[in-house]
Amino acid sequence: MSRTRFDLSESDLPRSWYNLNADLPTPAPLHPVTHQPVDLAFMSVISPRGLIAQDMAREEAIEIPEPVRELYKLWRPTPLMRAHRLEKVLGTPAHIYYKNEGVSPVGSHKANTAVAQAFYLKEEGGKAFTTETGAGQWGSALSMGCNFFGLGCEVYMVRLSYNQKPFRRFVMESYGAQVYASPSSRTAAGRQFLALDPKHPGSLGMAISEGIEAAATSSGAKKYSLGSFLPHVLLHQTVIGEESLKQMELANEYPDIVIGCAGGGSNFAGITFPFVRENLRHGQRTRIIAVEPSACPTLTRGTYTWDSADAAGIAPICKMYTLGHGFVPPGIHAGGLRYHGMAPQVSALLAGGHIEAQAFDQVDVFESGLLFGRAEGVLPAPESNHAVHAAIMEARQCTLRGERKVILFNLSGHGNFDMMSYAAFARGELQRYDHPQAAIDEALKDLPNIVQA
Amino acid sequence: MSRTRFDLSESDLPRSWYNLNADLPTPAPLHPVTHQPVDLAFMSVISPRGLIAQDMAREEAIEIPEPVRELYKLWRPTPLMRAHRLEKVLGTPAHIYYKNEGVSPVGSHKANTAVAQAFYLKEEGGKAFTTETGAGQWGSALSMGCNFFGLGCEVYMVRLSYNQKPFRRFVMESYGAQVYASPSSRTAAGRQFLALDPKHPGSLGMAISEGIEAAATSSGAKKYSLGSFLPHVLLHQTVIGEESLKQMELANEYPDIVIGCAGGGSNFAGITFPFVRENLRHGQRTRIIAVEPSACPTLTRGTYTWDSADAAGIAPICKMYTLGHGFVPPGIHAGGLRYHGMAPQVSALLAGGHIEAQAFDQVDVFESGLLFGRAEGVLPAPESNHAVHAAIMEARQCTLRGERKVILFNLSGHGNFDMMSYAAFARGELQRYDHPQAAIDEALKDLPNIVQA
Numbered sequence: 001m002s003r004t005r006f007d008l009s010e011s012d013l014p015r016s017w018y019n020l021n022a023d024l025p026t027p028a029p030l031h032p033v034t035h036q037p038v039d040l041a042f043m044s045v046i047s048p049r050g051l052i053a054q055d056m057a058r059e060e061a062i063e064i065p066e067p068v069r070e071l072y073k074l075w076r077p078t079p080l081m082r083a084h085r086l087e088k089v090l091g092t093p094a095h096i097y098y099k100n101e102g103v104s105p106v107g108s109h110k111a112n113t114a115v116a117q118a119f120y121l122k123e124e125g126g127k128a129f130t131t132e133t134g135a136g137q138w139g140s141a142l143s144m145g146c147n148f149f150g151l152g153c154e155v156y157m158v159r160l161s162y163n164q165k166p167f168r169r170f171v172m173e174s175y176g177a178q179v180y181a182s183p184s185s186r187t188a189a190g191r192q193f194l195a196l197d198p199k200h201p202g203s204l205g206m207a208i209s210e211g212i213e214a215a216a217t218s219s220g221a222k223k224y225s226l227g228s229f230l231p232h233v234l235l236h237q238t239v240i241g242e243e244s245l246k247q248m249e250l251a252n253e254y255p256d257i258v259i260g261c262a263g264g265g266s267n268f269a270g271i272t273f274p275f276v277r278e279n280l281r282h283g284q285r286t287r288i289i290a291v292e293p294s295a296c297p298t299l300t301r302g303t304y305t306w307d308s309a310d311a312a313g314i315a316p317i318c319k320m321y322t323l324g325h326g327f328v329p330p331g332i333h334a335g336g337l338r339y340h341g342m343a344p345q346v347s348a349l350l351a352g353g354h355i356e357a358q359a360f361d362q363v364d365v366f367e368s369g370l371l372f373g374r375a376e377g378v379l380p381a382p383e384s385n386h387a388v389h390a391a392i393m394e395a396r397q398c399t400l401r402g403e404r405k406v407i408l409f410n411l412s413g414h415g416n417f418d419m420m421s422y423a424a425f426a427r428g429e430l431q432r433y434d435h436p437q438a439a440i441d442e443a444l445k446d447l448p449n450i451v452q453a
Numbered sequence: 454m455s456r457t458r459f460d461l462s463e464s465d466l467p468r469s470w471y472n473l474n475a476d477l478p479t480p481a482p483l484h485p486v487t488h489q490p491v492d493l494a495f496m497s498v499i500s501p502r503g504l505i506a507q508d509m510a511r512e513e514a515i516e517i518p519e520p521v522r523e524l525y526k527l528w529r530p531t532p533l534m535r536a537h538r539l540e541k542v543l544g545t546p547a548h549i550y551y552k553n554e555g556v557s558p559v560g561s562h563k564a565n566t567a568v569a570q571a572f573y574l575k576e577e578g579g580k581a582f583t584t585e586t587g588a589g590q591w592g593s594a595l596s597m598g599c600n601f602f603g604l605g606c607e608v609y610m611v612r613l614s615y616n617q618k619p620f621r622r623f624v625m626e627s628y629g630a631q632v633y634a635s636p637s638s639r640t641a642a643g644r645q646f647l648a649l650d651p652k653h654p655g656s657l658g659m660a661i662s663e664g665i666e667a668a669a670t671s672s673g674a675k676k677y678s679l680g681s682f683l684p685h686v687l688l689h690q691t692v693i694g695e696e697s698l699k700q701m702e703l704a705n706e707y708p709d710i711v712i713g714c715a716g717g718g719s720n721f722a723g724i725t726f727p728f729v730r731e732n733l734r735h736g737q738r739t740r741i742i743a744v745e746p747s748a749c750p751t752l753t754r755g756t757y758t759w760d761s762a763d764a765a766g767i768a769p770i771c772k773m774y775t776l777g778h779g780f781v782p783p784g785i786h787a788g789g790l791r792y793h794g795m796a797p798q799v800s801a802l803l804a805g806g807h808i809e810a811q812a813f814d815q816v817d818v819f820e821s822g823l824l825f826g827r828a829e830g831v832l833p834a835p836e837s838n839h840a841v842h843a844a845i846m847e848a849r850q851c852t853l854r855g856e857r858k859v860i861l862f863n864l865s866g867h868g869n870f871d872m873m874s875y876a877a878f879a880r881g882e883l884q885r886y887d888h889p890q891a892a893i894d895e896a897l898k899d900l901p902n903i904v905q906a
Contacts, residue, residue: 004526005463010456073457074534074830081527085601103556105830107869147827148538167620170872173879174823174832370627374600377527377558379627416560416869419623426626 004084006247008077013069014242016061017235020273023280024352025058026231026344029316032308035450038316046215046224050120054232060277062235064116071115071148075104076239080247080408086375087395094398095253096391097408099244099271102378106140106171108413109267110227113236114138114145117225121151128152129225130214132182132207135161135335136168137381137413138227143177154222156182156190156210159202161335167417182207189213189312203328204339205311212315228264229309229343237270244408245274255286257394259409261386262290262299262357263336265343271410273345276354288355289394290346291386293365295433296329298322298342299350299357301440306450307341317448320347324443330433332362333421334382340443358390363432365389366425369415381413382421457537459700461530466522467695469514470688473726476733477805478511479684479797482769485761488903491769499668499677503573507685513730515688517569524568524601528557529692533700533861539828540848547851548706549844550861552697552724555831559593559624561866562720563680566689567591567598570678574604581605582678583667585635585660588614588788589621590834590866591680596630607675609635609643609663613654614788620870635660642666642765656781657792658764665768681717682762682796690723697861698727708739710847712862714839715743715752715810716789718796724863726798729807741808742847743799744839746818748886749782751775751795752803752810754893759903762794770901773800777896783886785815786874787835793896811843816885818842819878822868834866835874 028037043052054062064072083096101109121129128151133139139155146153155177162169162181169179180186182202183193189209193200200206208226215224226233241258248254258275260268268290278284290299298321307322309315320341323329327340342350349355362382369385371392372378380388391409398405415422424430481490496505507515517525536549554562574582581604586592592608599606608630615622615634622632633639635655636646642662646653653659661679668677679686694711701707711728713721721743731737743752751774760775762768773794776782780793795803802808815835822838824845825831833841844862851858868875877883 003463004523007460007462009460010458070457070537084523105826105832111830144830148830166876167869167872170876170879171832171869174826174872174875176827373558373627374629377564377597377601379558379624416620416624419620419627422627423619423623426623 003251004082006080006250008243008246010073012246013072013077014064014239016063018238018242018274018277019057019060019062019235020276020345021058021231022060023277024348026348027319029318030306030450032314032317035317046212048121048124048126048223050123051117051232054235055230065119068116068119072239075111077243078103080244082251083376086372089371089375090392090395090399092395092399093402093404094395095404095406096395097251098411099240099408100378100411101240101267102411102414106144107416108137108141108381109237109240109270110138110141111144112239112270113227113233113266114141115148116236118145118149118151121223122149126151126223128154128222130154130211130222131225131227132156132204132211134158134204134338135165136172137336139177139179140168140171142225142227143172143175146177147175153177154214155179156184156207158182158204158207158335159200160331165417182210184210187213189314203311205325208310209312209314212310228266231345233266234269234273234343234345237266238273240270240410241272241274244271248408253406255408256405257287257289257407259289259291259387259390259407261337261383261412262292262342262346263339263383265346267410267412269343269346276349279354289390290355290357291390292357292359293332293334293337293386294359294361294435295332296338297359297435298340300359301435301437303444304347304351305447307447309341317450318344320344321350323440324446326446327440327443332433333418333430334362334386336383337386360386360389361432363430366430368392378411379415379422380411381415382418384412456704457535459533459703461696461699463526465699466525466530467517467692469516471691471695471727471730472510472513472515472688473729473798474511474684475513476730477801479801480772482771483759483903485767485770488770499665501574501577501579501676503576504570504685507688508683518572521569521572525692528564530696531556533697535704536829539825542824542828543845543848543852545848545852546855546857547848548857548859549848550704551864552693552861553831553864554693555864555867559597560869561590561594561834562690562693562723563591563594564597565692565723566680566686566719567594568601569689571598571602571604574676575602579604579676581607581675583607583664583675584678584680585609585657585664587611587657587791588618589625590789592630592632593621593624595678595680596625596628599630600628606630607667608632609637609660611635611655611657611660613784618870635663637663640666642767656764658778661763662765662767665763681719684798686719687722687726687796687798690719691726693723693863694725694727697724701861706859708861709858710740710742710860712742712744712840712843712860714790714836714865715745715795715799716792716836718799720863720865722796722799729802732807742843743808743810744843745810745812746785746787746790746839747812747814747888748785749791750812750888751793753812754888756897757800757804758900760794760900770903771797773797774803776893777899779899780892780896786871786883787815787839789836790839813839813842814885816883819883821845831864832868832875833864834868835871837865
């Protein structure tokens, strides 16, 4: 049998992140009230300056600070694997590769930006981060990152997950973080949502509002951290794609198709942006596919326009694909993909025809995740199952057409914390959702009134 | 900073397991009724012949079959890491290394023997394995192994864990296994325990009895698999130590101390036996330490004698350290270490003065596990925390004495499925246990009446 593993050694760890801004600048976000482009002064109230500088940087390669590289070594370079067993089960002539980000201590790619963000906050003398988390992937990662640098970490966790999935909360607390169910009574935004419904299950957008407010009202003591969406977050994740490029070289192949699931856009950006660069700069013609849940179909049924990044309308307004910031997606099991918008950089790539988008129902996606897990051993996170499913669909196309394409996808995290979802799937209790067109139409009525440039 | 990772590539994967029988033969187990050494005919009622042959083999190196090596590649070679950050936190001159078996798809070393056992059963035309599991580490691993080879898997899971930790059960079911709470009404042994107490919380020993009975009464359709204790299980785990030897070479160091936690003995054997070989054959003088919970102190307070391997007395009788097969340890959080006996090979090493044993309370052990997790990122399984604690204690000795020893320990699994235990520790709800001497004395009154050779 040909090789299965394409492992790099620690000396192969990338020395820089790839900055898509160099090849595809996106419009600057707008102030939520004045609708003027946000400036450093406004952003630095809630964000570390080092990260804002990265959002605005134009150079192609941004050096990874040595302390961050040292921390990356705790789990990187991550494995890139040929899925021989899955190929055999599918009977496909396609070659399927996956990058396994599930080997990080918190079980997902989120660790890549968490340690970087904590480094920059520490460097400028910050004391603590506030943030939001859905099922807890991001909150766990940032808790670990803050812990590594002796920083505080205040996490607003979507109440539904806080109650149903306490395990991730215990992970965060084990790293020393403070975790609050959102909406909480600690912020004005939270109290506003609680007034509507004292048992409000919460949403990512609401938790973001709370995290931003907690930082903005802390007189500089706390800064706000976002785990996806922003250019610097996507930037930090490109270490995934940079490693993958080297590993595909070891495999003596180059991918025809690269796939990532997309919620806010960060793991998708991580694996794909370096391949986008190769397309834009070096004449490669790799198809690049973002996969989302059909219950929250931002890229496939949303509108490319200006909208608020959070539910309460206190975050900057961004040009992006959106379902409307008032859109509350159904309670699907891929909590990390329940977001109304999409990273402006990913949105611009789709609008420019550089990438494709696909949406699938969670039931089909779990079926593929289980097929993958039984073949390859790793049971993927519900979010990652979207990428798995798209890869399997492409491989099946190859079978039908007799094509030997090379497919690479990002296994953004393992499903160890999501076994309740697998059990629900096994019992046939996972719900199918129709495309929520009426709810989208309704939410899109309430967009910020921006004159399009 | 000096190197952190010592990664091997797939071509470095060991080609053979190390068989301790070559250097230290142990007395053959005895039939539970006749008290005569068990023969192939007796053993093959419940075990695959290929595995029995390994138990009896005398050659030093046993070749790893190619299909097993192919499956190993899904997660092996596993990382060996220098714990720079932990060293710094401790302020120790010691060099601390850990082997991370938590990267396997099921999160522990158990996968190493699971795929090997499933291979040998498949090879002789078997249809299914029966087995026991405590918290579920072993059951998950065997479920995955059976799934890879298209075999059935019937798991008797200690009822306390079945009820309190359903997540591992969902993992097993996701791989297609049948999972029953033990004691169950499916076996005579189970019904006997249920008659004593219809809500019996169960124990590993009881679940073993059920698994053996289910295989023995299946007319050959099912064989029984044990996840620790037996020579072939320990043999398969030696891939851990063989890799570690190569990786320590990459690090240009050789361990003064090698540490593993010990329940049945398999992860301990896995990391240490190849170093025992180097001690016995090549003049190395590495200290080798087995670590157990003080609540179940088999090696440190048990007796080296003949005792039954299971609670009901239907399994073979082995020469080993034991607390008495009637001993029921308290419900500590390291469920995998709650076993009355110890692998005969590990027992013989201790009796022969080749290794040391230490016992620690779970509260101290969790404190060290959390210290390690905050320093290195990975939160270890409760079982592995015992090895972590012993390593930290040795490193502290080095600090006091100004000694720069090289310490290697096995991180046998991650703690993602054990976050309830970390939460209990954080809330101060973890109980301390005195050495259960009265219970041990009582249990030791009921040993099989064997004339000592």
